[in-house]
Amino acid sequence: xxxxxxxxxxxxxxxxxxxxxxxxxxxxxxxxxxxxxxxxxxxxxxxxxxxxxxxxxxxxxxxxxxxxxxxxxxxxxxxxxxxxxxxxxxxxxxxxxxxxxxxxxxxxxxxxxxxxxxxxxxxxxxxxxxxxxxxxxxxxxxxxxxxxxxxxxxxxxxxxxxxxxxxxxxxxxxxxxxxxxxxxxxxxxxxxxxxxxxxxxxxxxxxxxxxxxxxxxxxxxxxxxxxxxxxxxxxxxxxxxxxxxxxxxxxxxxxxxxxxxxxxxxxxxxxxxxxxxxxxxxxxxxxxxxxxxxxxxxxxxxxxxxxxxxxxxxxxxxxxxxxxxxxxxxxxxxxxxxxxxxxxxxxxxxxxxxxxxxxxxxxxxxxxxxxxxxxxxxxxxxxxxxx
Numbered sequence: 001x002x003x004x005x006x007x008x009x010x011x012x013x014x015x016x017x018x019x020x021x022x023x024x025x026x027x028x029x030x031x032x033x034x035x036x037x038x039x040x041x042x043x044x045x046x047x048x049x050x051x052x053x054x055x056x057x058x059x060x061x062x063x064x065x066x067x068x069x070x071x072x073x074x075x076x077x078x079x080x081x082x083x084x085x086x087x088x089x090x091x092x093x094x095x096x097x098x099x100x101x102x103x104x105x106x107x108x109x110x111x112x113x114x115x116x117x118x119x120x121x122x123x124x125x126x127x128x129x130x131x132x133x134x135x136x137x138x139x140x141x142x143x144x145x146x147x148x149x150x151x152x153x154x155x156x157x158x159x160x161x162x163x164x165x166x167x168x169x170x171x172x173x174x175x176x177x178x179x180x181x182x183x184x185x186x187x188x189x190x191x192x193x194x195x196x197x198x199x200x201x202x203x204x205x206x207x208x209x210x211x212x213x214x215x216x217x218x219x220x221x222x223x224x225x226x227x228x229x230x231x232x233x234x235x236x237x238x239x240x241x242x243x244x245x246x247x248x249x250x251x252x253x254x255x256x257x258x259x260x261x262x263x264x265x266x267x268x269x270x271x272x273x274x275x276x277x278x279x280x281x282x283x284x285x286x287x288x289x290x291x292x293x294x295x296x297x298x299x300x301x302x303x304x305x306x307x308x309x310x311x312x313x314x315x316x317x318x319x320x321x322x323x324x325x326x327x328x329x330x331x332x333x334x335x336x337x338x339x340x341x342x343x344x345x346x347x348x349x350x351x352x353x354x355x356x357x358x359x360x361x362x363x364x365x366x367x368x369x370x371x372x373x374x375x376x377x378x379x380x381x382x383x384x385x386x387x
Contacts, residue, residue, distance in 0.1 A: 030060060034069070041073055049073050064090055068100055071107075080107045098127040102134050109137060114144030132158055136168065143171060148179035166195050173205045177212065185209035200230035204239055211243060219243055227256075232263055238270045250277050268298040279307045287311060295324075302331045306338050313345045321345045336365045 033056045040049035053070040057063065067090035074083035087104040091097065101124035108117035121138040125131060139154030155172040162168055173188040186209055192202040207222035223240035226233060241256035254277050260270040275290035288311050294304040309324035322345055328338035343358035 030056065030063060030066075034065060037066075037069065037073075041069075041076075046073055046077050050077070062093055064093055064097070067093075068097075068103070071100070071103060075103070075107050075110070080111045083107045084111075095123070096127055098124045098131065098134070101127070102131070102137070105134075105137060105141065109141060109144070112144065114141045117141040118145065132161060139175075140171060143175050143178075146178075148175045151175040152179060152181070152184075164195065166192060166199075169195075170201060170205070173202075173209075177205060177208050180212060182209040182212040185212075198229055200226040200233040200236060203229065204233070204236060207239060207243070211246075216243060216247060220247075231259075234264060235260070237263065238267060238273075241270065242273060245273050245277070250280065253277060266297070268294050268301060272298075272301045272304040276303050276307055279311065284311060284314070295327075299327075300331060302328050302335075302338075305331065306341070309338070309345070310341055313341070313348065316348075318345055318349045322349075334365060336362045339365065 033052060037049045037052040037056070040046075040052060050070065050073050053066050053073065056066045057070065060066065067086055071083045071086035071090065074080075074086060084104060084107045087100050087107065090100050091104070095101075101120040105117045105121035105124060108114070108120070118138065118141050121134055121141055124134040125138055128134065135154050136158045139151045139158060142148070142151035142154065152172065152175045155168065155175060159165070159168055159172050169188055169192055173185050173192070176182070176184040176188065185205060189202060189206040189209070192199060192205075196202060203222045203226035207219040207226065210216070210219035210222060220240065220243045223236065223243060227236045227240055230236065237256045237260035241253045241260060244250070244253035244256060254274060257270040257274040257277075260267050261274070264270075271290050272294045275287045275294065278284075278287035278290065287307065291304045291308045291311070294301055295308065298304075305324045305328035309321045309328060312318070312321035312324060322342065325338050325342040325345065329335075329342065332338070339358050339361045343355045343362065346352070346355035346358060
């Protein structure tokens with residue numbers, strides 16, 4: 001089970017822009033205009049400060065101090081694309097300015113362009129290895145980009161220095177969770193329990209880790225505690241409902257998915273799994289309505305496409321069924337269920353060659369799964385001996 005990570009990245013809201021220190025300008029005029037711009041900035045007159053710095057750069061286009069502060073002023077106005085262009089221009093003049101590299105990374109981070117934020121943040125850290133802000137941001141950029149192993153490397157180092165930073169501990173625990181390092185999640189959870197014992201978010205992390213360790217009954221208890229601590233916590237009812245669904249407690253799952261939808265009416269995952277419950281109960285009209293809502297608003301929920309594909313096939317809407325099942329396969333190509341259902345749909349359409357191709361794929365996936373299971377329980381084969 002993987003919950004939405006956007007809540008974790010709200011830590012980024014606390015990021016501060018760095019004001020780069022530079023030597024005084026090349027002339028008294030530059031210093032005077034620059035100080036005027038800084039005063040306008042302090043007064044919150046950001047458009048006026050922007051204009052003053054642009055005017056200065058028209059005459060002195062290579063003034064690093066003006067370029068850096070123009071980038072900062074633009075970023076403070078939320079004009080991140082313009083700020084990025086300005087920082088890059090400054091870095092063409094001198095790439096070894098850690099403050100500008102850091103600000104460039106922050107601007108990308110604020111735009112949620114996490115992959116693009118990584119190179120400048122790495123460069124800032126290479127220049128200043130002791131810069132904890134750069135290291136923390138680099139770890140969170142790796143996290144945002146889905147590079148969880150790399151995220152843990154950086155965040156572990158920051159966490160060792162900032163032992164009381166609960167927000168950082170959450171991101172580190174999420175990184176462990178998403179890189180399947182479940183035992184380490186439990187270690188971080190023990191620390192969070194000491195620091196924030198009534199944290200619903202910490203209980204949810206613990207529940208996800210326990211589920212990853214196949215300790216689903218314990219995971220359910222953690223989510224129940226989380227829901228009791230904060231019934232309005234985003235995803236808490238969905239996570240609990242998913243665990244009920246996973247253990248085939250569909251009545252309890254239905255109740256908790258509906259509670260999530262009362263909290264967050266547009267929660268697509270809750271709708272998708274609720275639709276699946278209706279599908280299992282043969283409530284086809286209700287299932288179709290919900291699942292069609294899901295695929296209109298989200299293109300990455302496998303179960304919605306899988307169930308809709310089957311529903312359409314049962315209604316003899318074969319073309320629509322094929323579209324849905326192919327989408328399900330695109331999302332999770334190694335699962336056999338969508339391939340098998342697609343084969344059945346092709347058979348109903350009289351497309352026997354396509355049916356055989358899908359059934360062949362099912363056999364290959366089963367064989368691969370069996371081989372992987374055998375490897376897990378018996379280990380690698382013994383090395384051949386030389387006589």
